[in-house]
Amino acid sequence: MKHLMFYCRSGFEKECAGEIQDRATQLEVFGFPRLKSNTGYVLFECYQQGDAERLVKELDFKALIFARQMFAVAAEIKDLPREDRISPILESLSDMEAFPRCGDIRIETPDTNEAKELLKFCRKFTVPARQAMRGKGILFPKDNPKKPVLHICFVAPGHCFVGYSLSSNNSSFFMGIPRLKFPSDAPSRSTLKLEEAFHVFIPREEWDERLAPGMWGVDLGACPGGWTYQLVKRSMFVHAVDNGMMADSLMDTGQVKHHQEDGFKFEPARKNVTWLICDMVEKPSRVAQLMGEWLISGWAKEAIFNLKLPMKGRYDEVLEDIENLKLFLIENKVKFQLQAKHLYHDREEITVHLRCLSNISPY
DSSP states (O other), rough: OOEEEOOOTTHHHHHHHHHHHHHHTTTTTOEEEOTTTTTEEEEEESSTHHHHHHHHSOOOOGSSSSSSSSEEEEEEEEEEEETTTTHHHHHHTTTTTTOOOBBBEEOOOOSSGGGGGGGGHHHHHHHHHHHHHHHTTTTSSSOOOOOOEEEEEETTTEEEEEOOOOETTSEEESSGGOOOOOTTSSSSSTHHHHHHHHHHSSOGHHHHHHHOTTTTEEETTOOTHHHHHHHTTOEEEEEEEOOOOOOOHHHHOOOOOEEOTTTTTTOOOSEEEEEEEEEOOOOOOHHHHHHHHHHTTTOEEEEEEEEEEEEEEEHHHHHHHHHHHHHHHHHHTTEEEEEEEEETTTTEEEEEEEEHHHHSOOO
């Protein structure tokens, strides 16, 4: 196999392609991206056969910022007959000795308004496709979350890409998107950004320990309280820092202390803060510096924050800000783990998770 497919947010194909090119080159896998604006996906074509299988193993998905999903492409199939779409897909896979037996199947589309029209078909097509794949031994008889995932991505009616991802190195979400419902009592839709970040950055089995009731958090730029809401509903206490007004529903809980101050000047009186969260509309370099200062000072153990992106040079800005933040922490001998992702609920921004570690080498 020579191709990999990456899902991304529509309009960010260029950033996704640039990142994949850089990461592949670092692994000494050479090729080039194929993309069209606003399609919601990027194809990376390797020069050498077999390099796609190598990248799907060695390219750390969690380290990718702009990709929502990645899989090695076994076949591109066009002009599927309406009366029998399954047989050509089966034939394309039956001839491939290197294609792994999979434990699950996902029939998806890129996340664009045009492709969304295909979602109804994908849902209906999933059951007969799963049965046919199991009948041919391409899928195990029962779902197995530890085995590779079979992907069939329709980019147009009758036009799909077929391939696989590794369950240990992919997104566990359909189309790479956590399906979240906006809570009716939340002060703003921005609350979904932080909820998605928890799903993406923190393993579910660690929620009880790392998102525990009784913890203290600080929300910089909190007004009207969309991010504060996520901590409050988990029975945490929050210092909400913003010159604006907070939602009365949050203040009535008794869990929120409102500080009408500049988020760049606020310092917690007690150093018992576990979570620092921040969605301020400021220059990304300034926000990244502030987050580093909090962790270096020992004022918080974990931080989730957004970096607002410029209209041009978005990928270069992201690389510079994150690299400067890492260097800042390393110079101050802070051991840390850092992840960044362009989440589904993000727009012209990326979300970063930063965690202080002990007895572990820096990321």
